[in-house]
Amino acid sequence: MEQQILQLLDKLPPISLSEMKDIKLMNRIDKKYLATIDQLQQLLAMAQGKYMVQQIEGKRYNRYHTIYLDTPDEEMYTMHHNGRIVRQKVRVRTYMDSGDTFLEVKNKNNHGRTKKKRMTVGSIHSLHEDGGDTLLAKHANYLLDDLVPKVENHFERITLVNMAKTERLTIDCHVKFHHWETDIEDTFDRLVIIELKRDGNVYSPVKSMLRELRIKPSGFSKYCIGSALTKPTLKQGNFKPRFVRINKLLNNH
Numbered sequence: 001m002e003q004q005i006l007q008l009l010d011k012l013p014p015i016s017l018s019e020m021k022d023i024k025l026m027n028r029i030d031k032k033y034l035a036t037i038d039q040l041q042q043l044l045a046m047a048q049g050k051y052m053v054q055q056i057e058g059k060r061y062n063r064y065h066t067i068y069l070d071t072p073d074e075e076m077y078t079m080h081h082n083g084r085i086v087r088q089k090v091r092v093r094t095y096m097d098s099g100d101t102f103l104e105v106k107n108k109n110n111h112g113r114t115k116k117k118r119m120t121v122g123s124i125h126s127l128h129e130d131g132g133d134t135l136l137a138k139h140a141n142y143l144l145d146d147l148v149p150k151v152e153n154h155f156e157r158i159t160l161v162n163m164a165k166t167e168r169l170t171i172d173c174h175v176k177f178h179h180w181e182t183d184i185e186d187t188f189d190r191l192v193i194i195e196l197k198r199d200g201n202v203y204s205p206v207k208s209m210l211r212e213l214r215i216k217p218s219g220f221s222k223y224c225i226g227s228a229l230t231k232p233t234l235k236q237g238n239f240k241p242r243f244v245r246i247n248k249l250l251n252n253h
Helices: 003-010 017-021 037-046 075-081 132-139 205-212 222-230 237-252
Strands: 014-016 028-036 051-055 062-070 087-095 100-108 114-120 148-162 167-179 185-199
Touching (some): 003 037, 014 017, 028 037, 028 237, 037 205, 075 222, 100 132, 114 132, 148 205, 185 222, 185 237
Antiparallel strands (some): 028 185, 062 087, 062 148, 100 114, 148 167
């Protein structure tokens, strides 16, 4: 993580993981934004006095590793690419700093709401033994035998919480992708993916900051974008405007 960003994070009051668990966003609205590392530095400077930063064992950013599963013919990827509103993702996510690993199912409904179910597992190699089929039978359209690892990513995450504890802001940096089949790697080292998760339409201090910095809402699926980057034979025409926007953002900052 860049030294300037670490210095800005050090100035924010900390909030512990146990305190984070008490923040229940019951009527949650999610929205994603794309920014650059330079814009993130400006945003963190503006957030002073208005946000707290999650701190785990003294660290104010955390490392993640995620492996996405899909059918051999990428059915979940294709549904997303084709604009299917009701869709799901299946992934294995490891929190690198704690070593905790979860099998997760994310379902998006026709109202744009996302529900996530997960269970603790040992690794991607022990999903059957750890009962992964039970989770998928309840919450997914697939069983483990239907799925194979497709693309993985590594990134660093900062989590901010406003003082009223009515919203969380996750900020993902230095996203790196690797495809299990093609062995192709790619990275968005200067791109920052911000996700605002707030309790209904309550006041959000960060929204005016984002507007001032001209950081605009933009959908971004790490699975789909990572797949398109690292498997060129995939159907990806509907994602090309997203790539144009990302390249324009990075070239202008």
